[in-house]
Amino acid sequence: MTGFQGKQADTVMLYFPLEFNLRHNISEETARADLEFYAAHTAPSPDMTHAIQAVAALDRAALSTNPKWRALADAEFLNSYQKFCFKPFYMFSENSNNGGDVLYLTSGAGFLQTLIYGYGGVRVLPDALQLRPVLPPNATHFALRGIEYMGAVLSLVLDGSGTKMTVAMTSGGSSGKMTLTDSSGKTSVLAKGASAWTGAAQRVTVAVGKDSLSDS
Secondary structure (H helix, E strand, O other), X not given: OOOOOEOOOOHHHHOOOOOHHHHOOOOHHHHHHHHHHHHHOEOOOOOOHHHHHHHHHHHHHHOOOOOHHHHHHHHHHHHHHHOOEEOOOOEEEOOOOOOOOEOOHHHHHHHHXXXXXXXXXXXXXXXXXXXXXXXXXXXXXXXXXXXXXXOXXXXXXXXXXXXXXXXXXXXXXXXXXXXXXXXXXXXXXXXXXXXXXXEEOOOEEEEOOOOEEEEO
């Protein structure tokens, strides 16, 4: 497609937030090819384009040892706010020249989605909550607090090295507890007011009321 330039994120939205690839056997190779093409052929846009591509790139990075996907994610994340957020109040604008509508909530929402669903790795699965945190670029600390799931409220903290994560229940759900299983097979129970679980940064899925949390 010589000369093609998309206005904003479209095809990449099949992978996030729709996650169409997980339900319809779209190969990871196809997902990578789509992301690579559209990231290179989509105009700078405030309409969540950079945010959507950043989250999709972080998903690709989680399944690949090639550093280019993490580099693409970080670049798209920085573009999502550095091009549309200006002094003196650092409000998001509609255009990259600080013109158009201000405060432009679409840009701000995209920025927040990148932190929650991208670097936090939060996903609501059919029967569980997934967390897969990585540090955002230039960050020395990363925390998501007030994550509500099945009546429980959770917190996620990633240390400054990006290698250790802590998960805690700050308010109980219907069962009042969660069971965590780390990569070694060791299980721990989280409950309101109990000690938090700390382990290596990894993908974990939390199932409240089923005493089941697994990682991979």
